[in-house]
Amino acid sequence: MTTTGLIVCAAVLAVAGVFGLWHRRGEGRLRMRGRDGGKRLGEAELGVGLGERATLVQFSSAFCAPCRATRRTLAEVAEMVDGVSHVEIDAEERLELVRELGILRTPTVLVLDAGGRVVRRAAGQPRRADVIAALGEAVRPCS
Numbered sequence: 001m002t003t004t005g006l007i008v009c010a011a012v013l014a015v016a017g018v019f020g021l022w023h024r025r026g027e028g029r030l031r032m033r034g035r036d037g038g039k040r041l042g043e044a045e046l047g048v049g050l051g052e053r054a055t056l057v058q059f060s061s062a063f064c065a066p067c068r069a070t071r072r073t074l075a076e077v078a079e080m081v082d083g084v085s086h087v088e089i090d091a092e093e094r095l096e097l098v099r100e101l102g103i104l105r106t107p108t109v110l111v112l113d114a115g116g117r118v119v120r121r122a123a124g125q126p127r128r129a130d131v132i133a134a135l136g137e138a139v140r141p142c143s
Contacts, residue, residue: 040116045097046087050116053083054138056131057110059091059103066125070107077131083114084135113138 043049046057056074060067071088078086091098091106101110104123111120111134120134 051085055112059108061106
């Protein structure tokens, strides 16, 4: 390989590495997206009732390894906080809802307040501390 070829190869690898780091920087962070602002979900969409104070909705798929870890995290948090429920939805079985909500990957987690309004969302495996912090916003009394 020539010197020019090595330089081009090194440059491509460097750009790919920077892109990969940039892309992963937000993975699993629970954040608000503008178009979720007014969206509400209820028993009709979820197939089960909402939690008394908040609901953690997880979109999963059959062969998703991070989905299993996310399931454990959300179930543990739901057990820790009174009035919070965890609902897991198979994305492949609910494609219409997936499209409506703009779910692009699994796991995706939605945090709903008591009225079913989407207050936060995360694409990727969220950290327990982030889920607890998002629940703080979901269960906060309206002013």
